Structures are given as structure tokens and as C-alpha cells.
Amino acid sequence: MRALRSPSAADAGTDAGALPAPERLAAVATVLCLYPRRHRDALTGWLTSASAQRCVAEAAQAEPESILFRDAQGRACWRMYLLPDSDFLAWDLAIGGLPQHRDEPAGGRLIRACRALWHRLGGGWNAQVLRLQLAQDDAGRRILVADSATPSTLGLQRARRIAATEGALLRSEPDTCCCMARRAAEAPDSQPIASH
Template sequence: MATALSPSIACVVPTPSQLAALGTVLCLHRPGAARELGGWSSARRAEAHAGLDLDGMHESLRFFDADDACCWQLHLLPDSDFLAWERLAGNLPRCSDVAPGGIGERLWRGLAQRIRGLAQRIRGGAWEASVLRFQAVPAALEEGGPMLVASLGTLSPLGIDCARRIARGNGIAPSSSLDDCCCRRAAAAASIASPDAYRHPIPLS
């Protein structure tokens, strides 16, 4: 379980309560000691992002630090609370890479995305990934607002496929924490709930 205090500028990023309402999401975070919630702690602003690739439309929330570098991402999954996501995304600035164009242009955009992901893998990967559920926990008075707590989420088979696709598009290699963490355990939980479900760990790339 990971925990982080509220960012110093809470008015321009979602609150712990808003994030807790999202249900299960795919979190992309930078490698380092702070792990899953370090990016949220350093966030100074956030925006809602929509993209289109060969697999269809995908949505994310992107968080930016004091240098205006993207430091944290949350991705919508089939297992997320769609209505809570829409409420939150509707209150954030919106950014989209969906441009008009025919199938040829979309194919080129999809190829470009895969090339970027491959380049990130060659460099060792810029992101790690975890499937998480958030909770808002009251903090001590001297610590200010509520803390954000994250625990491992579970996914449906469709959610596992979606998380694998997002990870691959962001250059996350098979040996990364995503393969060892989120969906591997999610698949194990699914197999316990249903004997006919996935019986073995699911590779995510």
C-alpha cells in the first residue's frame, strides 16, 4: 500500500476524494523511491487527455510538475467508474491528439506511437505501471488535507487486455513492474474467483 500527502497546490489537481471515486485505473509513474504516488505528490496541474490509435479511443488524466513535465498518468479502463471519470475529466483542461483524417493517417499515427514506445524501451523505459484503487484517508490536523492511499486493484479479462495495450504503447517492457505487479496479481485473483478464469500469470507486453 502506498500513501502520499496532498500536493502543495491542491486547487489545480484532483483531490484524493475525486481520485478515490474513479475505481480501478492504470497508473503510469516514474521509476524511483516514491513509486506509485510520487508523481501525484509533485503535481502542480492536471489535464484530461483523449487519444486515438489503431485500437480505438483511449482516455487518460495527465499530471505535470513544477517544470511542466508529465510526472504521472492515470488511464481509464473498462473496470473504472466511467461516470466518476467523466465528472472529473469535465472539470480539467482538455487535450486531444484526435485529428480529422482517413484510415491512412490513423495508421501512420499508430505506427508513430509504436516507434516512440520502442525508443523508450531501448532507453530502458520512462514509465512503470500499476493497476491501483485509491482511497482518501483523513490526515492529522498539522498535515493539512487528506492523504491519498493506493492499493492494488483487480481487473476483468477485458481490463487486462486494455492495460497490456496501454503499457505497450508507453514503452513498458515485459520485465517491468507491470508484469510483476498489477495484472499478474489481478489474473491470479480472477482465477481464485472463477476456476475457469485465467489460471496462469498474464504477460502484459
């Protein structure tokens, strides 16, 4: 287990909104998370995020909406996609108040060629279907916990399509507890964040 200091949303320096509360994210339950391959686990992006935006694609046939999280330097560090297995009402509550970001179309030969080069150089994203939950640590603080999830057939098809569109490697190996994170809501600069 390692401890990290939580960044504040004010450090982001972007027009993105504050982070959704961990309770709101946990209520959505099953989601597809995309995270940089350099991260140790799927919730590291949550730990390093400082702001969030609701993403809506321009094209009518585009992927479902998502939440794009950015770190304090404004770099994308985590992305959460709605799946057919997600709690849609909880999703609406989680994205309430987030500013909207319009995605550029993900297709095109040039874009695919650039992504292929990026992956060969060791960059890129992993994708994993997770079930987010809220738990308590030994000190009684609420933490966000993520276990790998087995989606429905429709959910798996959607996850595969999103991962392919985003150029992400879809991970499917089961984890009993792949990651956990705590973010202090009251005083983010004074509380540590735990992850394993």
C-alpha cells in the same frame, strides 16, 4: 513516512488545468497508473503534480482517455487511465473542467526504438493497476491511498495493451498498501504531504 511540501497549480507555468480533488480521484476506484521508474511508489507522481489535462487520442483505435499530470516544471509525472473496472460516472466528474490535450499516435518504429533506448538507459515508466481510496491520517486529514488491484479479465487485457503502447513495465506484484498521499486542498503551500 516522509513529508513533502505540496506544489501549487500556479507554479506549473502551463495551460493545463488545476488538479482534480482527491475525493474525485478516489471515487473512480480502479485505474491504471503510469509513473516514472525513478519514483519510489505509484502515488509519488500525484505528490509532485501541479497541473492536469484530460487526454484524448487522435486515432479511432487508440487507448481510452487518461489524465496526464505534470509537475511544476511542466514535465509529465503521472498518468491515470480509465479501465473497464473504473467508475465511469466518477471519472466524468473527475475530469470535468480539465483542459483537453490531444495525444500523438503512439506507434511507429522510430518511437518504439527511442523508447527501447530510453528503457535501456534506466528511464521509462512503470504501470500498475491500483484501487484508489480515501482515508484519514492520525490528525483526521483526508489522504489518498492506493492498493494494488486485481482487475477483471477485460481490465487486465486493456492494462497490458496500454502498458505495451506506452512502453511501460506493468507491475503486478500485490501490495497491501503500496502508497498513500495527502494533498492539502485549502492551503497547499502551508501543509505537508505524507507518503510511505
